[in-house]
Amino acid sequence: MKGWMGKTKALLLFTMLTLFLTACGKENLTALAPKGYGAESSMNLIILTTLIMVGVFVVVMIIYVIALVRFRRKKGQEDYIPKQVEGNHTLETVWTIIPIVLVLIMGVPTVIATFDLADTSNASEHLNVEVTGNQYWWHFNYDGEEIVTSQDLYIPTGERVYLNMMSSDVIHSFWVPTISGKMDVNPENVNTMYIEAYEEGVYWGKCAELCGPSHSLMDFKVIAVSPEEFDQWVSDMQAVDPEEEPQDTVAQEGKELFEANNCMACHAIGSSPAAIGPNLTNFGDRTTVAGILEPTKENLVDWIMDPESIKPGNKMTGAYPSISEEEANSIAEYLLQLKPSEITPESAGN
Amino acid sequence: MSNAATQKRALSAVLWDYLTTVDHKKVGILYLIGGGFFFLLGGLEALIIRIQLIKPENDFISAGLYNEMITMHGTTMIFLAATPLLFGLMNYIMPLQIGARDVAFPFLNALGFWLFFSGGILLNCSWFLGGAPDAGWTAYAPLSIQSPGHGTDFYVMGLQLSGAGTLMSGINFLVTIVSMRAPGMTYMRMPLFTWTTFVTSVLTLFAFPALTVGLFLLMFDRMFGSAFFDVALGGNSVIWQHLFWIFGHPEVYILILPAFGVFSEILPTFSKKRLFGYSAMVFATFLIAFLGFMVWAHHMFTVGLGPVANSIFAVATMAIAVPTGIKIFNWLFTMWGGSIVINSAMLWALAFIPSFTIGGMTGVMLGSNVADYQYHDSYFVVAHFHYVIVGGVVFALLAACHYWWPKMFGRILHEGMGKLAFWTFFIGFHLTFFIQHFLGLMGMPRRYWVFLENQGLDTGNLISTIGAFFMTFGTLVFLVNIVYTAIKGEKAPADPWDARTLEWTIASPPAFYNFKQLPLVRGLDPLWIEKTEGNGKMTPAEPLDEIHMPNGSILPLIMTVGFFTASFGFIYQTDHKAWLIAVYAGMALAIGCMVIRSLKDDHGFHISKEELEREAD
Numbered sequence: 030m031k032g033w034m035g036k037t038k039a040l041l042l043f044t045m046l047t048l049f050l051t052a053c054g055k056e057n058l059t060a061l062a063p064k065g066y067g068a069e070s071s072m073n074l075i076i077l078t079t080l081i082m083v084g085v086f087v088v089v090m091i092i093y094v095i096a097l098v099r100f101r102r103k104k105g106q107e108d109y110i111p112k113q114v115e116g117n118h119t120l121e122t123v124w125t126i127i128p129i130v131l132v133l134i135m136g137v138p139t140v141i142a143t144f145d146l147a148d149t150s151n152a153s154e155h156l157n158v159e160v161t162g163n164q165y166w167w168h169f170n171y172d173g174e175e176i177v178t179s180q181d182l183y184i185p186t187g188e189r190v191y192l193n194m195m196s197s198d199v200i201h202s203f204w205v206p207t208i209s210g211k212m213d214v215n216p217e218n219v220n221t222m223y224i225e226a227y228e229e230g231v232y233w234g235k236c237a238e239l240c241g242p243s244h245s246l247m248d249f250k251v252i253a254v255s256p257e258e259f260d261q262w263v264s265d266m267q268a269v270d271p272e273e274e275p276q277d278t279v280a281q282e283g284k285e286l287f288e289a290n291n292c293m294a295c296h297a298i299g300s301s302p303a304a305i306g307p308n309l310t311n312f313g314d315r316t317t318v319a320g321i322l323e324p325t326k327e328n329l330v331d332w333i334m335d336p337e338s339i340k341p342g343n344k345m346t347g348a349y350p351s352i353s354e355e356e357a358n359s360i361a362e363y364l365l366q367l368k369p370s371e372i373t374p375e376s377a378g379n
Numbered sequence: 380m381s382n383a384a385t386q387k388r389a390l391s392a393v394l395w396d397y398l399t400t401v402d403h404k405k406v407g408i409l410y411l412i413g414g415g416f417f418f419l420l421g422g423l424e425a426l427i428i429r430i431q432l433i434k435p436e437n438d439f440i441s442a443g444l445y446n447e448m449i450t451m452h453g454t455t456m457i458f459l460a461a462t463p464l465l466f467g468l469m470n471y472i473m474p475l476q477i478g479a480r481d482v483a484f485p486f487l488n489a490l491g492f493w494l495f496f497s498g499g500i501l502l503n504c505s506w507f508l509g510g511a512p513d514a515g516w517t518a519y520a521p522l523s524i525q526s527p528g529h530g531t532d533f534y535v536m537g538l539q540l541s542g543a544g545t546l547m548s549g550i551n552f553l554v555t556i557v558s559m560r561a562p563g564m565t566y567m568r569m570p571l572f573t574w575t576t577f578v579t580s581v582l583t584l585f586a587f588p589a590l591t592v593g594l595f596l597l598m599f600d601r602m603f604g605s606a607f608f609d610v611a612l613g614g615n616s617v618i619w620q621h622l623f624w625i626f627g628h629p630e631v632y633i634l635i636l637p638a639f640g641v642f643s644e645i646l647p648t649f650s651k652k653r654l655f656g657y658s659a660m661v662f663a664t665f666l667i668a669f670l671g672f673m674v675w676a677h678h679m680f681t682v683g684l685g686p687v688a689n690s691i692f693a694v695a696t697m698a699i700a701v702p703t704g705i706k707i708f709n710w711l712f713t714m715w716g717g718s719i720v721i722n723s724a725m726l727w728a729l730a731f732i733p734s735f736t737i738g739g740m741t742g743v744m745l746g747s748n749v750a751d752y753q754y755h756d757s758y759f760v761v762a763h764f765h766y767v768i769v770g771g772v773v774f775a776l777l778a779a780c781h782y783w784w785p786k787m788f789g790r791i792l793h794e795g796m797g798k799l800a801f802w803t804f805f806i807g808f809h810l811t812f813f814i815q816h817f818l819g820l821m822g823m824p825r826r827y828w829v830f831l832e833n834q835g836l837d838t839g840n841l842i843s844t845i846g847a848f849f850m851t852f853g854t855l856v857f858l859v860n861i862v863y864t865a866i867k868g869e870k871a872p873a874d875p876w877d878a879r880t881l882e883w884t885i886a887s888p889p890a891f892y893n894f895k896q897l898p899l900v901r902g903l904d905p906l907w908i909e910k911t912e913g914n915g916k917m918t919p920a921e922p923l924d925e926i927h928m929p930n931g932s933i934l935p936l937i938m939t940v941g942f943f944t945a946s947f948g949f950i951y952q953t954d955h956k957a958w959l960i961a962v963y964a965g966m967a968l969a970i971g972c973m974v975i976r977s978l979k980d981d982h983g984f985h986i987s988k989e990e991l992e993r994e995a996d
Contacts, residue, residue, distance in 0.1 A: 053820065060820045085736075114655060125705060246442075
């Protein structure tokens with residue numbers, strides 16, 4: 030009977046906690062409703078440590094409240110001198126031993142999970158992506174696939190993807206809260222982590238290490254699609270012909286301007302591994318302009334005309350002579366029709 | 380007319396007195412004024428940060444200025460507000476608690492203050508000279524190396540100056556406690572505030588040199604073309620993080636241990652009971668300090684140090700919960716069975732227990748490194764360290780102000796205003812920071828100039844900003860209270876709280892020589908022993924005799940001006956070599972002062988027996 034009650038209570042508590050937590054935040058940004066392996070590992074430990082700590086807090090507060098209510102000086106007690114207690118060995122031993130036990134209960138699963146998440150021995154059997162952090166954008170180079178993207182990282186669901194991360198300038202930190210905890214992207218060494226998304230979706234990614242004025246604008250996306258869709262996307266991306274002429278005349282003009290203004294010195298279209306500026310191969314399918322703006326033509330024109338007003342401190346400002354709005358419009362038209370694949374963020378079910 | 384002239388003379392005399400003082404009480408007050416000034420400045424920066432984050436995509440301040448704000452808020456609060464305010468308290472109270480007439484090195488004490496203060500001023504000069512530092516208070520390389528302008532140079536030189544001052548004070552307190560305790564004041568009879576001062580000083584002694592080294596390397600990189608942290612030239616930027624946190628984590632304990640000391644004085648006094656488990660409290664303090672040096676890499680869980688390092692530092696971090704837990708329970712059982720009086724000082728102490736416990740809890744949660752992969756550098760961390768630093772250190776400072784104000788200034792702070800300030804600040808504090816735990820887990824990284832719309836972060840940030848205004852109001856009420864008390868406050872007797880320790884055996888405020896005759900200490904809580912077992916007065920440990928006191932000196936201030944000038948020279952010599960003149964001139968002035976101080980004998984002066992007899996008890 031008692032055991033049944035206990036279980037129900039535990040279940041109830043757990044359900045309430047889950048409900049409460051899932052109510053917190055946007056579903057593709059929050060760490061509280063994990064949809065990936067790393068985030069789930071973290072969440073298990075978050076729940077375990079929170080429950081233990083809340084338990085400790087409750088005990089502290091019970092003693093605290095009773096002490097305050099019972100032993101607050103009342104009228105007429107002004108001259109009362111309490112017994113001067115030196116201490117109590119039994120009590121002191123109890124509140125030394127119990128925390129040690131609690132630390133062990135939290136410590137052991139932590140160590141196990143640490144080694145699990147750091148295990149990269151099977152990396153060669155999985156998809157590997159070279160990630161480069163730049164002020165203030167992300168570069169993704171799919172190992173052995175001749176595919177390069179920036180800002181949007183496509184991955185297949187249910188599979189581990191190993192990210193080999195390095196920075197080209199200052200320290201950044203790669204964080205997609207809903208599918209995995211973060212790891213720093215250092216300029217001196219490659220840090221490897223793996224991510225695995227359980228469900229399709231467009232997950233928000235953030236830079237989590239102060240990297241300059243536009244640190245807060247260095248958003249990216251991880252787009253998880255089904256393995257079949259991912260394979261389709263890979264072959265579409267591999268089939269891209271960077272020289273292909275656009276259908277639309279304005280876009281054709283845009284392509285000429287793109288070439289005339291030497292945009293290609295930094296921005297590759299096609300699988301070039303160079304990472305001076307973001308790769309634009311599938312720009313038309315991007316979820317955002319510059320990582321933060323809605324992918325509309327107006328926003329793109331604004332961005333091309335005056336990047337500094339959108340992302341302070343970015344490296345594109347001043348890298349080309351000023352261009353007219355009409356020219357920017359043509360370039361935008363060209364870039365937005367770069368849609369090499371049928372697999373888009375919409376395919377991820379968002 | 381003549382009255383005005385006298386007043387003017389009196390004012391300049393007071394000013395001169397404070398500029399040349401080596402008296403630990405006046406140096407303590409200088410620390411409180413300096414630290415208080417920077418606390419208000421840091422608070423203003425915090426308010427600006429919160430206003431910027433009141434709604435999504437706000438443009439109250441620019442991205443660059445925002446990074447300057449967060450950098451200066453953190454740097455100011457840690458180095459220029461919390462640390463000096465605590466050092467001010469230690470300076471004033473610790474010698475009184477051990478029955479000493481001053482610290483061991485009064486001259487060094489004054490120099491320590493002036494170095495701290497000039498470092499703070501130097502750092503804040505950057506606001507007017509092309510922009511403040513903007514690489515975060517942690518100044519991670521390579522961002523701090525690349526940071527344009529002189530902002531980070533001011534950070535380096537300002538912290539180097541104030542850090543030297545702090546280190547000096549640490550050594551001074553150590554020597555004072557080791558060598559100047561009154562007869563009978565054995566180590567295990569020292570009040571907990573003195574104990575925590577001792578342990579904090581040990582931490583200062585070992586932690587600050589790591590910062591000094593780090594700052595020197597950063598200085599060489601920025602000003603003299605070395606490449607310690609420059610990856611392109613074979614340097615390593617992770618080294619900076621190690622150096623910074625080998626200092627930075629103990630620094631957290633440098634702040635919190637004296638706070639623990641303050642509460643260990645206030646809770647027994649207002650519970651009318653001796654501290655429960657005194658020896659365990661002392662032991663726990665040492666254990667926390669020791670472990671505090673073993674956990675720095677938990678600030679670096681996401682750096683990629685590997686699973687072995689991460690595991691070791693995770694478990695070591697969680698282990699700190701054990702001695703901290705011992706402390707919490709000992710405080711609770713100090714109250715248990717007591718006769719609890721609730722006034723402003725006690726309110727802050729009572730608010731500390733649940734607030735700090737929450738901060739400690741999230742600390743353990745952060746210690747689990749796999750969970751930290753989510754918390755790290757998010758608003759969860761921001762919430763955590765504000766629960767510890769505000770809920771622990773700031774509450775302790777305000778509690779200590781109410782508790783020791785009568786001793787320091789001879790007047791009791793107004794209770795009504797004290798309670799108003801408490802409740803608004805306390806509510807504002809929880810309003811500001813509790814929600815931030817959730818903001819962090821909902822995906823808001825720290826140091827974000829803006830958060831975007833439709834990310835579910837709007838409400839939380841709005842609540843947080845409202846809380847900040849409550850805290851501001853509470854702070855302003857406290858300031859009004861100070862002014863009111865200075866003018867109309869109730870005069871304080873020597874022992875207004877029916878307290879237990881030596882500082883309450885002498886007048887409020889104390890005579891400049893503190894103790895006419897050094898007291899004989901018969902046990903822990905010496906005044907309480909005399910009240911319950913004796914006649915309520917300390918037995919003198921020596922006959923009334925001449926007292927030897929040190930002379931004041933302007934040299935610490937002049938020496939500091941020298942270092943200050945040299946620092947400017949170092950910063951600007953990268954622009955033009957002519958600035959090297961400032962380096963040489965400043966260093967010559969500083970070294971000249973050292974030579975004078977070394978060669979010129981200053982034997983101090985004696986207060987004659989007759990003069991002491993004339994003064995009333």
